Amino acid sequence: MALSDSKLVSLLNKKHLKRFDIADRDGLSIRISVHGRLTFQYRYRYHNKATRIALGRYPDISLKQAREKIPELRQMLNDGINPAVQLKRSKSVEKVRLGECIDLFMDKHVSMLRPTS
Numbered sequence: 001m002a003l004s005d006s007k008l009v010s011l012l013n014k015k016h017l018k019r020f021d022i023a024d025r026d027g028l029s030i031r032i033s034v035h036g037r038l039t040f041q042y043r044y045r046y047h048n049k050a051t052r053i054a055l056g057r058y059p060d061i062s063l064k065q066a067r068e069k070i071p072e073l074r075q076m077l078n079d080g081i082n083p084a085v086q087l088k089r090s091k092s093v094e095k096v097r098l099g100e101c102i103d104l105f106m107d108k109h110v111s112m113l114r115p116t117s
Helices: 005-011 063-078 083-093 098-108
Strands: 020-023 028-032 038-046 049-058
Touching (some): 028 049, 028 063, 038 063, 038 083, 049 063, 049 083
Antiparallel strands (some): 028 038, 038 049
16 A cells, blocks of 8 residues: 555554554555654665665655655665665765864854854
8 A cells, every 4th residue: 555645644643552664665665653753764675685774754754755765776776786885875974074063053153143242
């Protein structure tokens, strides 16, 4: 059964007795926690080993956005690349340096302060 936004809204933030998954299509599924948190997952096999990747939480990521990520991940599999490893590598590259964080803080917050602060 394919997922829909109305189905997701009905499950969001509702208490459940146990954690469970609902499959959508093309390896996409959603995991519902006991507390009603919804997490999109991509389930696949790499070297005959079942694996799953968390794509993000609903409503931070929409159903449409989750479905749009699947072809990219499937292409990685077709190219012989493990998507879980590739995503970890890309996240480590995106780390921001401390100096950049300080500059951003100074621009956004300190510049808004009164001169007497």
